[in-house]
Amino acid sequence: MALIYLESKDNPKIKHLRGLIEQNTYRKKQGQTVLEGTHLCLAWLEQSRQITSIFTTEKAIEHEDFDKIAEQYKGTVFVIGESLYKELSTLGTSLACLAVVDIPSSSHALNFDADTLILESIQDPGNVGTLLRSAAAAGIKQIVSTKGSASLWSPRVLRAGMGAHFAVNTYENVELQDILQKFSIPVYVTSSHESESLYSKDLTQPSVWILGNEGQGVSDYALANAAAVSIPQPGGQESLNVAIAGSICFFEMVRQRI
Incomplete structure (x- = not known):
C-alpha cells in the first residue's frame, strides 16, 4: 500500500475527488463515485470489488479499522490534512476514509417476473x-x-x-x-x-x-x-x-x- 501526501486543495487528485462528491454530472462523465467511511469500504471489498484510490488523514491511517482495509487494498492511499478532509467530507463523524470506485454497470437485463x-x-x-x-x-x-x-x-x-x-x-x-x-x-x-x-x-x-x-x-x-x-x-x-x-x-x- 503506497502512501502519497497531498497538501494543496488545487491538486488534480483533490479536484477529481471533490467533483465526484459534489457533482452528479461529473460522476456520470467519469463513471465513478465515492464511498465514505470504513463500513462502506469494507462492504465493497468483501464483494471482491476494486477500489481505485483512497483518501485519508495521518490520524485515521493509524486506526485499527483502517488496518482491515489495508489487508485487502494494495493500491495508493492519498494522505491529506484534517481541515481539507473535513471540507471534502459529507459525513464528518466517521473515520476519515474516502474511496474512489467505478460505478457498476448492471450486467443483467431487467427481469419482469421478479420483485x-x-x-x-x-x-x-x-x-x-x-x-x-x-x-x-x-x-x-x-x-x-x-x-x-x-x-x-x-x-x-x-x-x-x-x-x-x-x-x-x-x-x-x-x-x-x-x-x-x-x-x-x-x-x-x-x-x-x-x-x-x-x-x-x-x-x-x-x-x-x-x-x-x-x-x-x-x-x-x-x-x-x-x-x-x-x-x-x-x-x-x-x-x-x-x-x-x-x-x-x-x-x-x-x-x-x-
Missing part, C-alpha cells in the same frame, strides 16, 4: 438510501429509479444505503412508460386515494412496488396502471414518510411469505 422496487421522482438522498436498504433486507434484488430521483450512486445515497447497493441490481433514469406494461406480476403503488388496505393483499408472489415523490406522491400514470394500497393509520396522521411506508410494505410481503 422490483421503482422509485418515482424520490429526491431526498436519505429516503432513497433507506429504501434501498429496506428493499435489500426484504430480498428485493431490482431497484429502478426514474428521471427526477436522487442519483442512486451519489455519496449521500450510498451512505444512507449502508452497503445495500452492493447486493442489488440498479437501473437509473428509466421512463416508467417504457417498462410498466412489461411486468407480468402485480404492480402496487402507495396512495391514500381510492386504495385498499395493504393487509388485504396477497403478497406471496413476486410484486412491483412504486413509491413516489415526497410531496406529490406517484404520478397519474402510475396510479392508472397499478393497484393502489394504503397503510392503515388509526392515529390519524396525514401521511407517512415514503421510506417508512415502503419499508412497511416490503416487510408485510416478507411476513406473508415466511
Whole structure:
C-alpha cells in the first residue's frame, strides 16, 4: 500500500475527488463515485470489488479499522490534512476514509417476473438510501429509479444505503412508460386515494412496488396502471414518510411469505 501526501486543495487528485462528491454530472462523465467511511469500504471489498484510490488523514491511517482495509487494498492511499478532509467530507463523524470506485454497470437485463422496487421522482438522498436498504433486507434484488430521483450512486445515497447497493441490481433514469406494461406480476403503488388496505393483499408472489415523490406522491400514470394500497393509520396522521411506508410494505410481503 503506497502512501502519497497531498497538501494543496488545487491538486488534480483533490479536484477529481471533490467533483465526484459534489457533482452528479461529473460522476456520470467519469463513471465513478465515492464511498465514505470504513463500513462502506469494507462492504465493497468483501464483494471482491476494486477500489481505485483512497483518501485519508495521518490520524485515521493509524486506526485499527483502517488496518482491515489495508489487508485487502494494495493500491495508493492519498494522505491529506484534517481541515481539507473535513471540507471534502459529507459525513464528518466517521473515520476519515474516502474511496474512489467505478460505478457498476448492471450486467443483467431487467427481469419482469421478479420483485422490483421503482422509485418515482424520490429526491431526498436519505429516503432513497433507506429504501434501498429496506428493499435489500426484504430480498428485493431490482431497484429502478426514474428521471427526477436522487442519483442512486451519489455519496449521500450510498451512505444512507449502508452497503445495500452492493447486493442489488440498479437501473437509473428509466421512463416508467417504457417498462410498466412489461411486468407480468402485480404492480402496487402507495396512495391514500381510492386504495385498499395493504393487509388485504396477497403478497406471496413476486410484486412491483412504486413509491413516489415526497410531496406529490406517484404520478397519474402510475396510479392508472397499478393497484393502489394504503397503510392503515388509526392515529390519524396525514401521511407517512415514503421510506417508512415502503419499508412497511416490503416487510408485510416478507411476513406473508415466511
